[in-house]
Amino acid sequence: MDVLIFLIPIALFLGALGLIAFLWSLKNGQYDDLEGAKWRILDDDDLPEDKR
Template identity: 65%
Template sequence: MTDYFFLIPIAIGLGLCGLAAFLWALKSDQYDDMQGAAERILHQDDVPLSR
């Protein structure tokens, strides 16, 4: 029973940290152009690396 007094605040704290990280990612425009990033990979010029 006493373990719950430690585990519940830790779980709430980790959840709040995850929520804060998600909100920070939204605020810093990490999810703006998901379609463009996917198409950029497919249409990239294939230039061989020089050695």
């Protein structure tokens, strides 16, 4: 069972990584416009000229 001493901190670390990623995305304003993002994928403005 001694392996727990390594496994649990690793699990916590990975979990905390997820949390930090979420907090970063929140701070980055990724949740400010939940509606707009789904429409933005339909917007062709970012395509290179020749492909249009």
